Amino acid sequence: MEHEHNCWQCGSADAGSLFCRYCNSLQAPTPDYYHFFGLPRTLSLDQTLLQDRFYSMSRLLHPDRYTRRSDQEKRYSLEASSILNDAYRVLRDPIRRAEYVLREAGYEIGEQRSKDVPPELLEEVFELNMALDELRSGDTDVLPQLDEMRRRFLEMLGDVDATLEQHFRRHDTLSTDEERSQVLDRIRSILHRRRYIRNLVSEVDRQLTSRNA
Ligand SMILES: [Zn+2]
Known part of the structure; x- marks a missing residue:
């Protein structure tokens, strides 16, 4: 699932997931909830670890940190914050988490x-x-x-x-x-x-x- 990409800012290959490991600029966030948190795709999840990552990522993505950054990074930070909140809401709940994994694996889970x-x-x-x-x-x-x-x-x-x-x-x-x-x-x-x-x-x-x- 790991997608390799070049940093939009400095062009380095193998830039890392959320922040470029070379120039530290914010990258286009992945929409995959597990990947976003850097967690393995397991159905059982360490709640404390998830919570810790949520809080540290919230701090890193806080809008105040981006007021003097480029428009591109401002946009990415908004996107990433929104994915962060959705991902946390889904992954912290065992039922929603399982439904997410099922849906991503191609299962339909309708009310029908x-x-x-x-x-x-x-x-x-x-x-x-x-x-x-x-x-x-x-x-x-x-x-x-x-x-x-x-x-x-x-x-x-x-x-x-x-x-x-x-x-x-x-x-x-x-x-x-x-x-x-x-x-x-x-x-x-x-x-x-x-x-x-x-x-x-x-x-x-x-x-x-x-x-x-
Ligand atoms: Zn870079």
Whole structure:
């Protein structure tokens, strides 16, 4: 992924990534989040390291440092600051990070897919819809059942997150694209399941709130 480029300012080849290693001028920032932070493309990420890099790069890219620089560097610093913020927001969050890696690897992660019920949840979804129907028709006896279902969904989310973490670690130990793409397939369906369960929880919350309103 490392792209070699000549420094726009001094023309040196092998200028380095963000700042030219010879004349120190700011280079056109890479849009790749991992590359931008100089981090390996892993799904598990050292949060402290990421945070440290974020703060030091924020300082290096601060607009005050560019007031007397060329227009080119001013422009690059704005671009780089914006990539820095987006990259940090995405990489610090395990779910967004995984979605980013999937998208970059050519997977589609649309909301569309999240409408299909994961087969292993069919029973829960059926039960939930029944209970919600009863609630809507004014049967409040169903409230404890809904609470219990909500609790179960949250527990499922905890399990899903633990499974995801295992798959992240597994992904990071693999050395070929083929092996990695098998794990990414699996991660994509776990993320789908996760999104689906989250939507179920929101649905329960929405119904319970609208009832209290
Ligand atoms: Zn240079």
